[in-house]
Amino acid sequence: MRGIATALRRIPGGRVFVLAAAGCLALLVAGAVLAPVLAPADPQAIDLDGTLEGPSRAHPLGQDRLGRDVLAGILYGGRVSLAVGFSVVGVSLVVGTGLGLWAGYRGGWVDEVLMRVVDILLAFPGILLAIALAGVLGPSLRNLIIALCAMGWVGFARLVRGEVLSLREREFVTAARVLGAGPVRIALGHLLPNLVGVLAVQATFGLAGTILAESTLSFLGLGPQDVPTWGGLLSQGVDYLLFAPHLALFPGLAILVAVLGINVLGDVLRDRLDPRAGPSGERP
Amino acid sequence: MIRRRLVTLVPTVLGVVTLVFLLVHLVPGDPVDVMLGETANPADKAALRAELGLDRPLAEQYLGYLAGVARGDLGRSILYRRPVAELLAARIPATLELSAAALAVALILAVPLGVAAARRKDTAVDRGSLVASLLGVSIPNFWLGPLLVLAFSVHLRWFPVSGRAGWASLVLPAVTLGTALAAMLTRMLRSSLVEVLGAEYLTAARARGVGEGRVLWVHALRNALLPVITVLGLQMGSLLSGAVVTEAVFSWPGLGTLLLQAIHGRDYPLVQGCVLVISLGYVGVNLLADWAYRWADPRVRG
Numbered sequence: 341m342r343g344i345a346t347a348l349r350r351i352p353g354g355r356v357f358v359l360a361a362a363g364c365l366a367l368l369v370a371g372a373v374l375a376p377v378l379a380p381a382d383p384q385a386i387d388l389d390g391t392l393e394g395p396s397r398a399h400p401l402g403q404d405r406l407g408r409d410v411l412a413g414i415l416y417g418g419r420v421s422l423a424v425g426f427s428v429v430g431v432s433l434v435v436g437t438g439l440g441l442w443a444g445y446r447g448g449w450v451d452e453v454l455m456r457v458v459d460i461l462l463a464f465p466g467i468l469l470a471i472a473l474a475g476v477l478g479p480s481l482r483n484l485i486i487a488l489c490a491m492g493w494v495g496f497a498r499l500v501r502g503e504v505l506s507l508r509e510r511e512f513v514t515a516a517r518v519l520g521a522g523p524v525r526i527a528l529g530h531l532l533p534n535l536v537g538v539l540a541v542q543a544t545f546g547l548a549g550t551i552l553a554e555s556t557l558s559f560l561g562l563g564p565q566d567v568p569t570w571g572g573l574l575s576q577g578v579d580y581l582l583f584a585p586h587l588a589l590f591p592g593l594a595i596l597v598a599v600l601g602i603n604v605l606g607d608v609l610r611d612r613l614d615p616r617a618g619p620s621g622e623r624p
Numbered sequence: 625m626i627r628r629r630l631v632t633l634v635p636t637v638l639g640v641v642t643l644v645f646l647l648v649h650l651v652p653g654d655p656v657d658v659m660l661g662e663t664a665n666p667a668d669k670a671a672l673r674a675e676l677g678l679d680r681p682l683a684e685q686y687l688g689y690l691a692g693v694a695r696g697d698l699g700r701s702i703l704y705r706r707p708v709a710e711l712l713a714a715r716i717p718a719t720l721e722l723s724a725a726a727l728a729v730a731l732i733l734a735v736p737l738g739v740a741a742a743r744r745k746d747t748a749v750d751r752g753s754l755v756a757s758l759l760g761v762s763i764p765n766f767w768l769g770p771l772l773v774l775a776f777s778v779h780l781r782w783f784p785v786s787g788r789a790g791w792a793s794l795v796l797p798a799v800t801l802g803t804a805l806a807a808m809l810t811r812m813l814r815s816s817l818v819e820v821l822g823a824e825y826l827t828a829a830r831a832r833g834v835g836e837g838r839v840l841w842v843h844a845l846r847n848a849l850l851p852v853i854t855v856l857g858l859q860m861g862s863l864l865s866g867a868v869v870t871e872a873v874f875s876w877p878g879l880g881t882l883l884l885q886a887i888h889g890r891d892y893p894l895v896q897g898c899v900l901v902i903s904l905g906y907v908g909v910n911l912l913a914d915w916a917y918r919w920a921d922p923r924v925r926g
Contacts (some may be wrong), residue, residue, distance in 0.1 A: 351751050460639030465906040466865025472899045475887030559766045578770045592767030600762040
């Protein structure tokens with residue numbers, strides 16, 4: 341949650357916690373990127389002699405119901421989470437920023453229409469719309485990304501539109517207009533550079549939110565079915581809670597570390613890049 | 625003021641209904657083929673297509689859907705072969721019960737923790753509540769739930785693993801769903817209370833001889849709760865979508881499990897009904913939060 345990590349860094353010992361969170365995140369990202377090198381086994385390799393086995397030397401985090409290696413699943417699942425996270429945030433960033441700039445600078449009916457659409461999408465609680473979209477489109481990696489993008493751009497559009505409403509009244513924008521700059525040039529050359537800081541912060545929090553949403557959808561069986569995902573591993577693990585709790589434990593821990601670590605990173609970024617945000621993250 | 629707020633809701637509600645209507649048209653390929661399977665009997669397919677109105681022009685379907693929603697007619701479920709509205713009505717109490725219990729858990733945890741953290745600012749209590757909040761908001765529902773089951777159902781055998789049968793079965797789902805909200809409210813209450821506790825009107829109250837307990841719990845808390853109510857309204861969305869996930873973890877027979885059944889069974893009228901009811905419920909809850917805010921803060925009554 342925004343602001344908590346900032347508060348945490350101010351208390352004795354808090355810095356250690358923040359550094360530990362960042363370190364774990366770095367390990368997880370490195371693990372995902374280097375999964376083919378690091379994984380102790382092929383994540384899909386079935387070993388019926390080792391079903392539901394706990395951690396061992398050959399399988400540090402144990403084996404699942406088909407004897408597949410849990411560590412390998414988590415490392416490869418991290419690749420899915422990161423790929424989905426970066427693609428959804430990338431698309432949302434571009435679409436949301438573009439629409440926000442257009443609506444905020446032009447105003448009038450464009451702004452009216454955009455804000456109506458935003459209001460309607462925000463009337464669906466949390467990730468309900470993404471659940472419904474992914475459910476209707478069918479479980480696959482592509483549909484998961486589409487469903488999350490459908491929600492993801494809204495936050496960027498709202499943020500950018502609000503910023504532009506105040507920026508466009510500033511003197512440097514008037515000056516550019518007087519000098520003959522067209523709307524596109526003003527939006528991209530003068531307004532956008534002023535938004536880089538807030539967008540970087542929003543994108544970081546967006547990445548954490550997207551990874552959590554992706555895991556949730558995968559947990560509900562709405563993610564890709566042919567590759568391991570953290571949510572998918574966890575959901576299978578829940579079925580064997582009694583005999584093999586490690587199956588639910590480790591994937592959940594990966595999700596927690598990723599989401600917490602990225603949120604902490606977002607807090608640090610906000611302190612650096614967004615001077616107007618207050619100590620608990622609220623903006624005037 | 626209230627009437628104006630209701631009027632601005634009309635386009636939003638209409639937009640929600642429209643999007644929900646369009647959901648079925650996003651199904652790749654022919655929804656009837658997807659629902660019944662491509663090898664199904666052509667007569668059955670035609671019958672279902674007619675029942676869903678998919679053989680009519682889009683505009684006519686849309687108007688028909690709007691008229692149906694206005695009458696409370698949400699079509700028939702394909703899985704259950706019963707009216708969607710009837711199925712929803714049967715499941716709503718369970719979801720309301722879970723959400724209300726989660727809200728209660730959140731308040732029961734957040735008010736004492738937030739007040740203690742604010743009164744003992746910068747002490748171990750404050751720091752402990754900070755770390756607890758950070759973990760509370762970050763832990764995913766679908767992991768916290770299984771962890772609680774492992775500890776309290778499997779090992780301690782205090783509560784049932786899943787299902788809805790009496791108070792004991794409500795505890796773990798409510799704690800699972802309420803934890804993130806509790807964490808958020810604790811932080812919010814702490815920071816707003818810290819701000820309020822320095823206010824002059826409290827010094828004035830103390831000078832008039834009002835006891836410290838009354839100053840805190842009556843004078844300070846009422847003002848400190850204002851931002852908390854706003855956050856509460858905003859967070860109802862995550863509470864409701866969290867309920868879908870929590871219901872899935874605990875097989876809680878509410879709207880969330882119904883929605884997932886409908887999705888996995890390709891029962892599109894039922895998917896539409898669930899999404900519509902949950903979203904309109906959310907719009908309604910936001911309206912209530914708005915009213916609660918007006919009640920608590922006479923300055924915005926205007």
